Amino acid sequence: MISCFYLFCFLGASFVGYFRGTGRINLPVLGTTIHISIRVVLSYLLIGRLRLGAIAIATGIGWIAVASLHTLFFLHFRRRQNFRE
8 A cells, every 4th residue: 555655755755865965954854754743643543444554544645745845845946046047
């Protein structure tokens, strides 16, 4: 079940590398904090109905949220950079 979400994990990891390379270490830390928070809360809420599948779904939703957040930050910084040029 979790394999359906791995694309978002890889996308998020590539953004983490980009942000670390550009010196914006706070964004990967923020993303990790959000991912863990979403994963814990959703796992707790869904574990009664979905059992082990709840962990997979919660992790996937966390990856989607972080990849979306990193994409928005990336587009924001690219737009600012293109505006300066």
